[in-house]
Amino acid sequence: MFKEKDFIYIDYTGKDKNTGEVIETTIEEEAKKAGIYSQDKKYEPQLVILGEHRLIKGLEDSLYTMELNEEREIEISPENAYGLRDPAKVRVLSIGELRKQGVTPFPGLPVRFSDGSMGIIKSVSGGRVYIDLNHPLAGKTLIYRVKVVKEIKEVKDKIQVLVKRWFPGVEQLTTELSEDQKVLKVIIPEKIYLETDLQTRKLLLARDVIKYVLEDLTVIFQESYTKSLINQ
Amino acid sequence: MFKEKDFIYIDYTGKDKNTGEVIETTIEEEAKKAGIYSQDKKYEPQLVILGEHRLIKGLEDSLYTMELNEEREIEISPENAYGLRDPAKVRVLSIGELRKQGVTPFPGLPVRFSDGSMGIIKSVSGGRVYIDLNHPLAGKTLIYRVKVVKEIKEVKDKIQVLVKRWFPGVEQLTTELSEDQKVLKVIIPEKIYLETDLQTRKLLLARDVIKYVLEDLTVIFQESYTKSLINQ
Known part of the structure; x- marks a missing residue:
């Protein structure tokens, strides 16, 4: 059992429950297996100071109930991860508008608006481009496999x-x-x-x-x- | 007699020997009399650390031979002030070139070139503008009236x-x-x-x-x- 302000190091791998797709991991081997390995990333246990809220809520909350060296699989609802999906958060632009800015739209392309908000092109049809402003992981239930590997006392x-x-x-x-x-x-x-x-x-x-x-x-x-x- | 690294405060008024025009002064009354008073400037004795070379050479050199509270008038040759005038340092531009940049040239107007150098328009004639790149005080003999008002020991x-x-x-x-x-x-x-x-x-x-x-x-x-x- 840990408490607020404890310093621990954890290894974890998070997946989309629905698709099984790995969304992030601190373990090099897991990243390579999932095809998301990046040379720029350091694969090593991650420092967590409990109460800092640098992790998604569902993951951080679970850590309080764990022990050193314990490994656990946690299911995290969208509310405790990246939020629910808001169907209203979709913008529609004309293909022409995007082309004028030098963008050739296709599904999956990330777009940044002048107000700083980010979106992802969901579909292109009838001269219109549908851009989803929800977080890419909004609405998704996640599965995290997490292990507390070290405590700093x-x-x-x-x-x-x-x-x-x-x-x-x-x-x-x-x-x-x-x-x-x-x-x-x-x-x-x-x-x-x-x-x-x-x-x-x-x-x-x-x-x-x-x-x-x-x-x-x-x-x-x-x-x-x-x-x-x-x-x- | 002062020596290198001495901290003194001086009041001074510098003039162009030829025209008698006041070019700078630390004394409010003198500035007003000469018509060069500026509200943004602080009129007060100026700190000089001997050897710092923040003043023109002729002025700083003289200070070494002065005493506290002594007042003196010094004649400073161009070589010990702002240098000799170099007749080659004149650029000629067409009026059209300057107009294109929104400048209506007339004698006395300061001009800044894209390389950062400054000049002053000397004359405009036959569609040509003559710009002098020499320091405005180059070639001038100066007269400084200077008083050492304080020493910090x-x-x-x-x-x-x-x-x-x-x-x-x-x-x-x-x-x-x-x-x-x-x-x-x-x-x-x-x-x-x-x-x-x-x-x-x-x-x-x-x-x-x-x-x-x-x-x-x-x-x-x-x-x-x-x-x-x-x-x-």
Whole structure:
């Protein structure tokens, strides 16, 4: 049994119950078997902080009732996955309108509208193009096979997990947690001083550590300059 | 007598020796008298760190030989001001070319070229427009009336001057210089954590303090986050 703010790692494979089609997986072998393997994706157990709501509701809710190393198959209703399908969320355009924008419409083609919304062309007939704005998985019941493969318990390890989340690949970043766990000092390495999103990443790291690890913590970020650095 | 890295404040008024026209001044009354007063400009003594080369050479060079509260009139040759005039630096365009870009040419109009260079229309005749690319003050001998009104001597005061240079209007920024003057800690106030040029300003403040005040200093910048800040 896990509780809110627990840090766990899970492996999972999700399928469309109706078609059996694999929609996502953290396991390389499963991705290859299903023909959805991508070289750009990292296949490895995924960090879940319970209460973060980064997963679909049905999957995250089930995790609270599981144990470390337990594997389970879960059926998730559309309401607890990607929502119900709204038949009203269909736009109809003329073929001409799309052609003018350089798009040759065919079923299955994703379309982005100027307001940012996405749709998928469902059908083309009689000069008209029917575009479905529902999430592609809306209305579908899903089956997830999920295993809790690891739990992070120590405060220091949780902090490291969050550092890796917001500063991936930045090996030189060091942290010092005070004895009384009231102050976390984060030493930023000079090579990222001028990265444009540095301030945002500091804020997000501090937010996550305070929200999920030590709520009364003060997170202090330090950068230091010396003559040799200035003269580079 | 001042030396390199001294911090002084000067008031000055510079004129074109030939025409007597005032070209720049730090004194409000002089600006009004000369008809060049601008509401956007702050009329106040200007900080000079000797060796920074932010002033024209002839003016900065003279300051080394002056005393506090001394006032002096200096004649500066073009070579020590804005350079000699290069007669080859003139472009000729047809009136038609300029009109096409929406410009109605007349003498005195400043023009910016697509490569970023600036020029001033000298004359328009026979369908041709003559544009001078020399600095408007090139070739001119200048007369500066200059007074050294203040000197900053204390290390701590110099640091404050530089803080004000790079973080103007940021009253809440505090600094702590260690007893041995080896470490300067700069506490950044939260209201500027997300300003886009924060990292550049930190670098420039550290650079100036190390270059002009304490060369073996380590400048440490600190930002801290707590629950109340995260939840804002």
